[in-house]
Amino acid sequence: MQGLVEFVKTLGASRIAAMGAVTIALVGFFAFVIMRVTTPQMTPLFTDLSYDDSAAIVKELDRQAVPYELRDDGNVVLVAKDRVAKLRMSFAEGGLPKGGGVGYEIFDKSDALGTTSFVQNINNVRALEGELARTIRSLDRVQDARVHLVMPERPLFSRDKVDATASIVLKVRGTLEPQQVRAIRHLVATAVNGLRPERVSIVDERGQLLADGANNDPNGAGDVSGDERRAAFEKRLQSQVEAIVSSVVGPGHARVQLTADFDFNRVTQTSDKFDPEGRVVRSSQTREETSSSNEARENQVTVGNEIPGGQRQAQGAAAAGADGQPPRDENRKSEEIVNYEISKITKTEVSEGGRINRISVAVLVDGTYGKNDKGEVTYQPRGKEEIDQIAALVRSAIGFDQKRGDQVEVVNLRFADTPATPINEPTGWLSAFQFTKDDIMRAIEMVVMGLLGLVVVLMVVRPLVRRVIAPELGAPVLLPGVVGGDGLTVDPLAGVAVGPDGELKVDPSPTSKMIDLAQVQGQVHAQSVQKVGDIADKNPRETVSIIREWLHESAA
Numbered sequence: 001m002q003g004l005v006e007f008v009k010t011l012g013a014s015r016i017a018a019m020g021a022v023t024i025a026l027v028g029f030f031a032f033v034i035m036r037v038t039t040p041q042m043t044p045l046f047t048d049l050s051y052d053d054s055a056a057i058v059k060e061l062d063r064q065a066v067p068y069e070l071r072d073d074g075n076v077v078l079v080a081k082d083r084v085a086k087l088r089m090s091f092a093e094g095g096l097p098k099g100g101g102v103g104y105e106i107f108d109k110s111d112a113l114g115t116t117s118f119v120q121n122i123n124n125v126r127a128l129e130g131e132l133a134r135t136i137r138s139l140d141r142v143q144d145a146r147v148h149l150v151m152p153e154r155p156l157f158s159r160d161k162v163d164a165t166a167s168i169v170l171k172v173r174g175t176l177e178p179q180q181v182r183a184i185r186h187l188v189a190t191a192v193n194g195l196r197p198e199r200v201s202i203v204d205e206r207g208q209l210l211a212d213g214a215n216n217d218p219n220g221a222g223d224v225s226g227d228e229r230r231a232a233f234e235k236r237l238q239s240q241v242e243a244i245v246s247s248v249v250g251p252g253h254a255r256v257q258l259t260a261d262f263d264f265n266r267v268t269q270t271s272d273k274f275d276p277e278g279r280v281v282r283s284s285q286t287r288e289e290t291s292s293s294n295e296a297r298e299n300q301v302t303v304g305n306e307i308p309g310g311q312r313q314a315q316g317a318a319a320a321g322a323d324g325q326p327p328r329d330e331n332r333k334s335e336e337i338v339n340y341e342i343s344k345i346t347k348t349e350v351s352e353g354g355r356i357n358r359i360s361v362a363v364l365v366d367g368t369y370g371k372n373d374k375g376e377v378t379y380q381p382r383g384k385e386e387i388d389q390i391a392a393l394v395r396s397a398i399g400f401d402q403k404r405g406d407q408v409e410v411v412n413l414r415f416a417d418t419p420a421t422p423i424n425e426p427t428g429w430l431s432a433f434q435f436t437k438d439d440i441m442r443a444i445e446m447v448v449m450g451l452l453g454l455v456v457v458l459m460v461v462r463p464l465v466r467r468v469i470a471p472e473l474g475a476p477v478l479l480p481g482v483v484g485g486d487g488l489t490v491d492p493l494a495g496v497a498v499g500p501d502g503e504l505k506v507d508p509s510p511t512s513k514m515i516d517l518a519q520v521q522g523q524v525h526a527q528s529v530q531k532v533g534d535i536a537d538k539n540p541r542e543t544v545s546i547i548r549e550w551l552h553e554s555a556a
Contacts (some may be wrong), residue, residue, distance in 0.1 A: 022461065029456060033449050040080035041442055042069055045087055046097055047076050048143060053097035060091065125149055132188055136168070141180070144171035149192060164195040165213060171205040178228050181210045226264045229354055234258050237359075241397050245363060245390060249382075253366040253415070258398075260360075264353035271347045278343035289333035359398050363410045365390065382412045 045068070046057065054074040061068045061079070066087065069078040079087060091097070107123065129147045136145035148167040154160075166188050170176070181202055189197040201213030242256040367381045391410040400406050536543040 026456075026461060030453065033453055040067075040082065042078040043081040043084055044071075045077045045079045045084055046091075049075050049077065049097055056096055057091065060094070060096070061087075125151065128192065132191060135187065135191075136170070136184060139180075139184070141173050141176060142170055143173055145169070147188065149195075151192070151194070163199055164192060166192065166195060166200045167213070168200065168202045169205070170202060170210070176204075176210065179232070185211055226262065226353070230260055230262050233262075234260050237398055241361060241363070241394055244393055244397055245365065248390060248393070249365050255364040257362045258359070261357040262353075263355045263357050265351075266353045267349075267351040269349045269351075271349075273345040273347070275343040275345070280341045280343070281338060282341040283337075283339040285337040287335040287337075289331075289335075291331040356404070358405045358407075359400075360407045361394055361398060361409070363390065363394055363408070365410065365412050366415045367412060379414050381414075387412055 046053070049057070051074065054070075054077065057077055058068070058070070058074075061077075066079060066083065070076070071078060107127065129149055132147045132149075133145045136142055136147070146169045149164070150166070151164045152162040154162070168184065168188065170184075182197075184202060185197040185200040188200050189195045199213050200211060201209075202211040203209055237260070238256050238258040241258065242254060245254040245256065246252075365382065365387075367379050370378055370380060372378050387410050391408055394400075394408050394410065395406075398406070398408070400408060
């Protein structure tokens with residue numbers, strides 16, 4: 001201890017302070033590195049949280065004493081990677097995150113006894129809006145959603161009923177396709193009683209109108225333009241043709257372009273057709289009348305009575321009966337009325353817009369590739385029979401109609417791009433070394449920390465330690481000596497002289513010379529021994545014979 005105390009005294013206050021500063025810096029640095037290395041990897045627990053959900057989650061994490069980090073103003077909560085799954089299941093059990101807004105949980109803690117019907121109706125609308133917003137947020141590309149419902153009540157003594165309406169504001173990632181917008185409209189319309197899809201308005205966060213809720217089309221298809229319908233039809237048919245052609249020529253070896261000509265005119269036609277052969281008796285009426293009279297006809301004004309001479313008498317005698325009675329006058333009248341019903345066919349045809357006038361398809365297929373005798377890749381076109389078979393498949397896929405004017409062209413040409421090379425996925429034990437992005441970043445962080453620690457040790461710690469310790473090892477020990485004429489204090493034993501300015505000068509003495517000579521001789525002997533060893537390794541037989549001769553000579 002006395003020697004340690006003497007050593008500390010010889011260091012001085014400045015050197016002790018420097019050593020203390022270096023020690024504190026090293027301890028802090030290595031503590032930071034150890035904490036950074038041993039800290040568990042943090043991964044997002046939930047993202048895109050509302051402030052209410054973020055506050056509830058943080059409160060629950062504090063209660064469970066789980067370390068966490070907040071990012072993006074509290075919208076992202078990070079926890080240790082190994083606890084993410086367990087915490088998510090725990091929060092799901094508690095109904096977190098709620099996704100913003102208020103859902104049907106608003107009725108869980110409500111006081112039904114002291115609540116009026118007006119408040120109940122308002123809460124019902126709020127709950128329905130919140131649930132619809134949560135459902136819409138679960139869709140792909142939808143980051144956030146807000147729903148407003150207007151469900152008016154029919155006034156008293158009124159026959160007219162006002163339709164319900166809805167307004168939706170979406171915050172999307174990218175752009176929504178028309179069919180996705182229609183899906184959202186129908187989703188909301190079917191969830192609200194009395195709401196039609198065409199009464200739902202949708203706006204994105206940039207103020208762009210995605211769906212107009214003022215459309216009064218009873219079919220609910222007014223939000224779909226003719227161009228959108230044609231594009232959707234062409235895309236669907238093109239994908240079907242490309243799938244069936246690619247299954248024959250291979251993926252990436254076929255290009256399909258399809259164009260459809262649509263007629264969007266809406267035509268209403270009414271026609272009446274009468275069938276004369278299809279008569280049906282509707283009503284029949286028959287009437288017969290008979291009248292008789294015994295009066296003589298002499299006084300009647302007739303043509304026979306006006307004939308002069310015996311003709312009048314002859315006619316009277318002939319008209320008399322055999323019994324001598326005067327003749328009877330009988331009149332008969334028959335009338336028949338028949339009403340017929342003629343068959344009639346009334347036909348009303350309504351041709352909706354969107355009829356296909358013509359379909360044109362262009363299919364480009366690549367040839368086949370092989371290798372010649374030299375191992376070079378060669379191109380071979382496809383045969384005419386194969387092209388005709390592909391054309392027949394395309395005609396069947398599009399519903400080819402020659403009367404309609406459809407056209408199908410299948411051409412075989414070589415593609416400009418080279419054939420795709422299949423990617424060999426690692427299998428077996430190589431698949432175990434497939435690291436994720438987080439694993440790679442973690443490994444890079446560990447390597448950087450290790451290199452930084454090594455650089456600090458070599459570039460900072462080592463020079464400081466040598467600067468503090470090395471001067472003490474070579475410091476002159478002042479012994480009683482002789483002061484020379486030039487003002488130097490000379491130690492005759494060690495050959496060390498100290499000048500007036502403190503500069504150290506070494507005077508070679510016989511003792512130091514002997515030490516240097518011994519060191520040189522030792523190095524020479526060491527090199528000689530090493531050379532002898534090398535020679536013995538290279539010539540083992542000669543070495544053994546020489547050693548045997550030495551043994552025999554010593555024995556003699």
